[in-house]
Amino acid sequence: MNKILAFLVFLFVVLLMACGSVDVLDEDVETGNPDRPSAPSEYAGLSNPYVDAAAVESGRKIYQPNCSSCHGNHGKGDGAAAQSLDPAPTDLAAVQAILSDDYLLWRISEGGLMEPFRSSMPAWKTILTQDQTWELIAFIRALEN
Numbered sequence: 188m189n190k191i192l193a194f195l196v197f198l199f200v201v202l203l204m205a206c207g208s209v210d211v212l213d214e215d216v217e218t219g220n221p222d223r224p225s226a227p228s229e230y231a232g233l234s235n236p237y238v239d240a241a242a243v244e245s246g247r248k249i250y251q252p253n254c255s256s257c258h259g260n261h262g263k264g265d266g267a268a269a270q271s272l273d274p275a276p277t278d279l280a281a282v283q284a285i286l287s288d289d290y291l292l293w294r295i296s297e298g299g300l301m302e303p304f305r306s307s308m309p310a311w312k313t314i315l316t317q318d319q320t321w322e323l324i325a326f327i328r329a330l331e332n
Contacts, residue, residue, distance in 0.1 A: 246326025
């Protein structure tokens with residue numbers, strides 16, 4: 188019986204460690220790390236020109252087929268594909284309010300394959316227009332934590 192209990196405790200610890208892997212973005216948000224990378228100059232200072240309800244709806248239509256499989260229907264990082272990703276997708280609903288427009292545009296456009304992120308998120312700049320990305324950001328801004 189003690190071997191079974193020891194095995195279950197071991198398994199529980201391994202599962203906890205596996206669940207603990209998070210995107211650098213999540214770590215930065217949770218710890219208030221001032222070292223979070225800034226958007227590079229080509230994105231720096233840009234702000235979303237699409238902030239109305241129509242943009243949010245357009246962004247939802249972009250988000251659902253392209254982003255929800257990883258980030259989940261409500262942006263919580265709990266999509267069907269999330270379990271197989273390391274690091275786990277960011278909880279967009281939790282971080283959207285503290286991230287700048289230029290940062291979100293950069294991360295969506297360039298994806299996560301680069302340092303320091305090393306995530307599975309693809310670069311969307313060849314798939315979405317910049318206007319579509321702004322609409323997507325409008326939807327992300329509407330997510331509730």
